[in-house]
Amino acid sequence: xxxxxERAVDFPENKAEYRVAVLGAGTMGNGIAHVFAQFGFPVCLxxxxxxxxxxxxxxxxxxxxRQIRKGIVSAEEKEEILRRIALTTSLEExxxxxxxxxxxxxxxxxxxxxxxxxxxxxxxxxxxxxTNTSSISITRxxxxxxxPEKVVGMxxxxxxPVMRLVEIIRGYATSDETAQTVYKLALALGxxxxxxxxxxxxxxxxxxxxxxxxxxxxxxxxxxxVEEIDTVMRLGMNHPMGPLGLADFIGLDVCLAILxxxxxxxxxxxxxxxxxxxxxxxxxxxxxxxxxxxxxxxxRGKPVGVSPVFxx
Numbered sequence: 001x002x003x004x005x006e007r008a009v010d011f012p013e014n015k016a017e018y019r020v021a022v023l024g025a026g027t028m029g030n031g032i033a034h035v036f037a038q039f040g041f042p043v044c045l046x047x048x049x050x051x052x053x054x055x056x057x058x059x060x061x062x063x064x065x066r067q068i069r070k071g072i073v074s075a076e077e078k079e080e081i082l083r084r085i086a087l088t089t090s091l092e093e094x095x096x097x098x099x100x101x102x103x104x105x106x107x108x109x110x111x112x113x114x115x116x117x118x119x120x121x122x123x124x125x126x127x128x129x130x131t132n133t134s135s136i137s138i139t140r141x142x143x144x145x146x147x148p149e150k151v152v153g154m155x156x157x158x159x160x161p162v163m164r165l166v167e168i169i170r171g172y173a174t175s176d177e178t179a180q181t182v183y184k185l186a187l188a189l190g191x192x193x194x195x196x197x198x199x200x201x202x203x204x205x206x207x208x209x210x211x212x213x214x215x216x217x218x219x220x221x222x223x224x225x226v227e228e229i230d231t232v233m234r235l236g237m238n239h240p241m242g243p244l245g246l247a248d249f250i251g252l253d254v255c256l257a258i259l260x261x262x263x264x265x266x267x268x269x270x271x272x273x274x275x276x277x278x279x280x281x282x283x284x285x286x287x288x289x290x291x292x293x294x295x296x297x298x299x300r301g302k303p304v305g306v307s308p309v310f311x312x
Contacts, residue, residue: 031160
Protein backbone atom coordinates (compact mmCIF):
# COMPACT_ATOMS: atom_id res chain seq x y z
CA UNK A 1 0.00 0.00 0.00
CA UNK A 2 2.80 2.41 -0.81
CA UNK A 3 1.80 3.68 -4.25
CA UNK A 4 -0.59 6.52 -4.88
CA UNK A 5 -2.47 4.70 -7.63
CA GLU A 6 -3.44 1.64 -5.59
CA ARG A 7 -4.72 3.83 -2.75
CA ALA A 8 -6.33 6.56 -4.85
CA VAL A 9 -9.95 5.97 -3.93
CA ASP A 10 -12.76 8.43 -3.31
CA PHE A 11 -13.30 9.43 0.30
CA PRO A 12 -16.26 7.24 1.30
CA GLU A 13 -17.94 9.58 3.78
CA ASN A 14 -20.62 12.17 3.07
CA LYS A 15 -18.41 15.26 2.97
CA ALA A 16 -21.21 17.55 4.12
CA GLU A 17 -21.38 15.58 7.38
CA TYR A 18 -17.63 15.22 7.91
CA ARG A 19 -16.88 18.31 10.01
CA VAL A 20 -13.30 19.54 10.22
CA ALA A 21 -11.71 21.97 12.67
CA VAL A 22 -8.60 23.94 11.69
CA LEU A 23 -6.75 25.51 14.62
CA GLY A 24 -4.73 28.57 13.67
CA ALA A 25 -5.77 31.11 11.02
CA GLY A 26 -2.32 32.06 9.76
CA THR A 27 -0.96 31.41 6.29
CA MET A 28 -1.14 27.64 6.58
CA GLY A 29 -4.36 27.48 8.59
CA ASN A 30 -6.40 29.66 6.25
CA GLY A 31 -5.04 27.71 3.27
CA ILE A 32 -6.02 24.38 4.85
CA ALA A 33 -9.50 25.69 5.68
CA HIS A 34 -9.78 26.97 2.09
CA VAL A 35 -9.10 23.59 0.46
CA PHE A 36 -11.33 21.60 2.81
CA ALA A 37 -14.21 24.00 2.16
CA GLN A 38 -13.47 24.07 -1.56
CA PHE A 39 -13.86 20.31 -1.74
CA GLY A 40 -17.12 20.17 0.16
CA PHE A 41 -16.20 19.81 3.83
CA PRO A 42 -17.73 22.06 6.52
CA VAL A 43 -14.88 23.76 8.37
CA CYS A 44 -14.60 25.60 11.66
CA LEU A 45 -11.54 27.88 11.62
CA UNK A 46 -10.32 28.84 15.08
CA UNK A 47 -7.86 31.46 16.29
CA UNK A 48 -7.46 33.49 19.48
CA UNK A 49 -8.17 36.80 17.72
CA UNK A 50 -11.30 37.85 15.83
CA UNK A 51 -9.15 40.24 13.77
CA UNK A 52 -6.95 37.34 12.67
CA UNK A 53 -10.02 35.32 11.75
CA UNK A 54 -11.50 38.13 9.69
CA UNK A 55 -8.14 38.65 8.02
CA UNK A 56 -7.94 34.94 7.23
CA UNK A 57 -11.42 34.98 5.68
CA UNK A 58 -10.44 37.99 3.57
CA UNK A 59 -7.33 36.12 2.40
CA UNK A 60 -9.42 33.07 1.48
CA UNK A 61 -11.80 35.32 -0.46
CA UNK A 62 -8.92 36.90 -2.41
CA UNK A 63 -7.43 33.50 -3.17
CA UNK A 64 -10.82 32.29 -4.41
CA UNK A 65 -11.00 35.34 -6.67
CA ARG A 66 -7.65 34.27 -8.09
CA GLN A 67 -9.07 30.78 -8.67
CA ILE A 68 -12.09 32.32 -10.42
CA ARG A 69 -9.78 34.20 -12.81
CA LYS A 70 -7.99 30.92 -13.56
CA GLY A 71 -11.27 29.07 -14.14
CA ILE A 72 -10.77 26.72 -11.17
CA VAL A 73 -13.99 27.74 -9.40
CA SER A 74 -16.97 29.89 -10.38
CA ALA A 75 -18.33 32.96 -8.60
CA GLU A 76 -21.28 30.89 -7.37
CA GLU A 77 -18.94 28.21 -6.03
CA LYS A 78 -16.93 30.86 -4.20
CA GLU A 79 -19.99 31.87 -2.18
CA GLU A 80 -20.76 28.22 -1.38
CA ILE A 81 -17.18 27.66 -0.24
CA LEU A 82 -17.21 30.70 2.04
CA ARG A 83 -20.53 29.57 3.56
CA ARG A 84 -18.88 26.29 4.58
CA ILE A 85 -16.37 28.14 6.78
CA ALA A 86 -17.36 29.06 10.33
CA LEU A 87 -15.15 31.22 12.55
CA THR A 88 -14.62 31.02 16.31
CA THR A 89 -12.18 32.08 19.01
CA SER A 90 -13.23 29.14 21.23
CA LEU A 91 -11.20 25.95 20.91
CA GLU A 92 -13.87 23.98 22.73
CA GLU A 93 -16.51 25.18 20.27
CA UNK A 94 -14.27 24.55 17.26
CA UNK A 95 -13.63 20.86 18.01
CA UNK A 96 -17.11 19.94 19.22
CA UNK A 97 -18.70 17.24 17.01
CA UNK A 98 -15.82 17.14 14.51
CA UNK A 99 -14.34 14.09 12.80
CA UNK A 100 -10.94 15.66 12.14
CA UNK A 101 -8.87 18.37 13.82
CA UNK A 102 -5.96 19.91 11.91
CA UNK A 103 -3.63 21.89 14.17
CA UNK A 104 -1.78 24.71 12.37
CA UNK A 105 -0.47 26.92 15.18
CA UNK A 106 3.10 28.34 15.17
CA UNK A 107 6.00 25.89 15.15
CA UNK A 108 6.58 25.71 18.91
CA UNK A 109 6.72 22.36 20.72
CA UNK A 110 5.31 23.73 23.98
CA UNK A 111 2.45 25.55 22.22
CA UNK A 112 1.51 22.52 20.14
CA UNK A 113 1.61 20.24 23.20
CA UNK A 114 -0.71 22.64 25.04
CA UNK A 115 -3.12 22.67 22.08
CA UNK A 116 -3.12 18.88 21.81
CA UNK A 117 -3.88 18.46 25.51
CA UNK A 118 -6.88 20.75 25.18
CA UNK A 119 -8.09 19.21 21.93
CA UNK A 120 -7.84 15.73 23.43
CA UNK A 121 -10.06 16.92 26.28
CA UNK A 122 -12.77 18.55 24.16
CA UNK A 123 -12.85 16.68 20.83
CA UNK A 124 -15.03 13.56 20.38
CA UNK A 125 -13.24 10.33 21.24
CA UNK A 126 -13.41 9.07 17.66
CA UNK A 127 -11.93 12.26 16.17
CA UNK A 128 -8.56 12.13 14.44
CA UNK A 129 -6.05 14.73 15.64
CA UNK A 130 -3.71 15.83 12.85
CA THR A 131 -0.87 18.33 12.96
CA ASN A 132 0.46 20.43 10.12
CA THR A 133 3.87 20.63 11.81
CA SER A 134 6.78 20.84 9.40
CA SER A 135 9.33 19.17 11.67
CA ILE A 136 8.15 18.39 15.23
CA SER A 137 7.79 14.76 16.30
CA ILE A 138 4.29 13.33 15.84
CA THR A 139 5.07 10.78 18.54
CA ARG A 140 5.92 13.55 21.01
CA UNK A 141 2.67 15.40 20.34
CA UNK A 142 0.68 12.17 20.52
CA UNK A 143 2.20 11.36 23.92
CA UNK A 144 0.33 14.22 25.62
CA UNK A 145 -3.04 12.79 24.51
CA UNK A 146 -5.05 9.76 25.53
CA UNK A 147 -5.46 8.68 21.89
CA PRO A 148 -1.97 8.35 20.35
CA GLU A 149 -3.30 5.90 17.77
CA LYS A 150 -5.47 8.72 16.37
CA VAL A 151 -2.68 11.31 16.12
CA VAL A 152 -1.01 11.80 12.73
CA GLY A 153 0.98 14.34 10.74
CA MET A 154 -0.77 15.98 7.80
CA UNK A 155 1.86 18.37 6.46
CA UNK A 156 0.52 20.62 3.71
CA UNK A 157 2.81 22.75 1.53
CA UNK A 158 2.58 26.52 1.14
CA UNK A 159 0.56 27.94 -0.65
CA UNK A 160 -1.93 25.24 0.29
CA PRO A 161 -4.54 25.91 -2.44
CA VAL A 162 -1.81 25.56 -5.10
CA MET A 163 0.70 22.96 -3.88
CA ARG A 164 -0.38 19.34 -4.36
CA LEU A 165 1.88 17.50 -1.93
CA VAL A 166 0.76 16.42 1.55
CA GLU A 167 3.18 14.50 3.76
CA ILE A 168 1.33 11.91 5.86
CA ILE A 169 3.48 11.17 8.91
CA ARG A 170 2.85 8.19 11.16
CA GLY A 171 3.79 8.56 14.81
CA TYR A 172 4.99 5.53 16.76
CA ALA A 173 1.42 4.56 17.70
CA THR A 174 -0.54 5.90 14.72
CA SER A 175 -2.99 3.20 13.61
CA ASP A 176 -3.36 1.92 10.06
CA GLU A 177 -6.95 3.14 10.08
CA THR A 178 -5.91 6.68 11.01
CA ALA A 179 -3.15 6.84 8.40
CA GLN A 180 -5.41 5.44 5.69
CA THR A 181 -8.21 7.87 6.55
CA VAL A 182 -6.04 10.99 6.26
CA TYR A 183 -4.46 9.56 3.09
CA LYS A 184 -7.92 9.26 1.54
CA LEU A 185 -8.86 12.71 2.81
CA ALA A 186 -5.80 14.19 1.10
CA LEU A 187 -6.84 12.51 -2.15
CA ALA A 188 -10.35 13.94 -1.70
CA LEU A 189 -8.75 17.41 -1.57
CA GLY A 190 -7.08 16.86 -4.93
CA UNK A 191 -3.69 16.42 -3.28
CA UNK A 192 -0.94 13.84 -3.74
CA UNK A 193 -0.29 12.24 -0.34
CA UNK A 194 3.05 10.62 0.47
CA UNK A 195 3.46 8.55 3.63
CA UNK A 196 6.71 9.06 5.55
CA UNK A 197 8.13 8.10 8.93
CA UNK A 198 8.36 10.22 12.05
CA UNK A 199 11.93 11.55 12.11
CA UNK A 200 13.00 15.21 12.43
CA UNK A 201 12.06 17.24 9.37
CA UNK A 202 10.35 14.21 7.79
CA UNK A 203 11.41 14.21 4.10
CA UNK A 204 10.62 17.70 2.77
CA UNK A 205 12.36 19.82 5.38
CA UNK A 206 15.14 17.36 6.15
CA UNK A 207 16.32 17.96 2.58
CA UNK A 208 15.14 21.55 1.99
CA UNK A 209 16.33 23.28 5.16
CA UNK A 210 20.01 22.23 4.94
CA UNK A 211 20.01 23.62 1.38
CA UNK A 212 18.56 26.95 2.56
CA UNK A 213 20.97 26.99 5.51
CA UNK A 214 23.94 26.38 3.19
CA UNK A 215 22.78 29.23 0.95
CA UNK A 216 22.75 31.53 4.00
CA UNK A 217 26.24 30.34 4.98
CA UNK A 218 27.37 31.05 1.41
CA UNK A 219 26.07 34.62 1.72
CA UNK A 220 27.49 35.06 5.26
CA UNK A 221 30.94 33.93 4.12
CA UNK A 222 30.94 36.40 1.23
CA UNK A 223 31.07 33.83 -1.56
CA UNK A 224 28.30 35.62 -3.49
CA UNK A 225 25.46 38.09 -3.04
CA VAL A 226 21.75 37.44 -2.50
CA GLU A 227 20.70 37.77 -6.13
CA GLU A 228 23.73 35.85 -7.39
CA ILE A 229 23.02 32.87 -5.10
CA ASP A 230 19.36 32.77 -6.05
CA THR A 231 20.12 33.17 -9.76
CA VAL A 232 22.56 30.23 -9.71
CA MET A 233 19.95 27.97 -8.13
CA ARG A 234 17.10 29.16 -10.37
CA LEU A 235 18.91 29.03 -13.69
CA GLY A 236 21.55 26.43 -12.92
CA MET A 237 19.39 23.96 -10.96
CA ASN A 238 16.01 24.90 -12.50
CA HIS A 239 14.47 25.77 -9.12
CA PRO A 240 11.35 27.96 -9.39
CA MET A 241 12.68 30.17 -6.56
CA GLY A 242 16.15 30.77 -5.21
CA PRO A 243 16.80 29.46 -1.68
CA LEU A 244 17.08 32.91 -0.09
CA GLY A 245 13.85 34.14 -1.68
CA LEU A 246 12.20 30.88 -0.65
CA ALA A 247 13.42 31.34 2.93
CA ASP A 248 11.82 34.79 2.98
CA PHE A 249 8.59 33.29 1.65
CA ILE A 250 8.54 30.52 4.27
CA GLY A 251 9.53 32.91 7.07
CA LEU A 252 13.04 33.06 8.50
CA ASP A 253 11.68 32.36 11.97
CA VAL A 254 10.07 29.17 10.66
CA CYS A 255 13.31 28.14 8.93
CA LEU A 256 15.22 28.69 12.17
CA ALA A 257 12.70 26.71 14.22
CA ILE A 258 12.90 23.76 11.80
CA LEU A 259 16.70 23.80 11.76
CA UNK A 260 16.74 23.83 15.56
CA UNK A 261 14.49 20.75 15.60
CA UNK A 262 16.79 19.03 13.09
CA UNK A 263 19.90 19.92 15.08
CA UNK A 264 18.36 18.80 18.36
CA UNK A 265 17.17 15.55 16.80
CA UNK A 266 20.35 14.54 14.96
CA UNK A 267 23.13 16.49 16.74
CA UNK A 268 24.99 16.88 13.46
CA UNK A 269 26.80 20.09 12.51
CA UNK A 270 25.22 20.17 9.05
CA UNK A 271 21.92 21.12 10.70
CA UNK A 272 23.35 23.90 12.90
CA UNK A 273 21.62 27.19 11.94
CA UNK A 274 23.86 29.79 10.33
CA UNK A 275 24.63 32.66 12.78
CA UNK A 276 23.38 35.12 10.15
CA UNK A 277 19.96 33.47 10.17
CA UNK A 278 19.87 33.59 13.98
CA UNK A 279 20.73 37.30 14.02
CA UNK A 280 18.17 38.17 11.35
CA UNK A 281 15.40 36.47 13.33
CA UNK A 282 16.51 38.25 16.51
CA UNK A 283 16.38 41.54 14.60
CA UNK A 284 12.82 40.85 13.44
CA UNK A 285 13.82 40.50 9.77
CA UNK A 286 11.60 37.52 9.01
CA UNK A 287 11.07 37.84 5.28
CA UNK A 288 7.79 38.56 3.50
CA UNK A 289 5.73 38.60 6.72
CA UNK A 290 7.81 41.44 8.22
CA UNK A 291 8.49 43.27 4.96
CA UNK A 292 12.21 42.54 4.94
CA UNK A 293 14.52 39.55 5.00
CA UNK A 294 17.09 38.91 2.31
CA UNK A 295 14.86 41.06 0.09
CA UNK A 296 12.57 44.03 0.80
CA UNK A 297 8.83 43.60 0.10
CA UNK A 298 5.96 45.95 -0.66
CA UNK A 299 2.54 45.85 1.00
CA ARG A 300 1.43 43.06 -1.37
CA GLY A 301 4.40 40.87 -0.48
CA LYS A 302 6.18 41.49 -3.78
CA PRO A 303 9.99 41.86 -3.70
CA VAL A 304 11.21 45.35 -4.62
CA GLY A 305 14.94 44.78 -4.17
CA VAL A 306 17.67 43.27 -2.04
CA SER A 307 17.75 44.29 1.62
CA PRO A 308 20.06 47.29 2.12
CA VAL A 309 22.07 45.15 4.54
CA PHE A 310 23.17 42.94 1.65
CA UNK A 311 23.21 45.52 -1.16
CA UNK A 312 26.59 46.07 -2.77
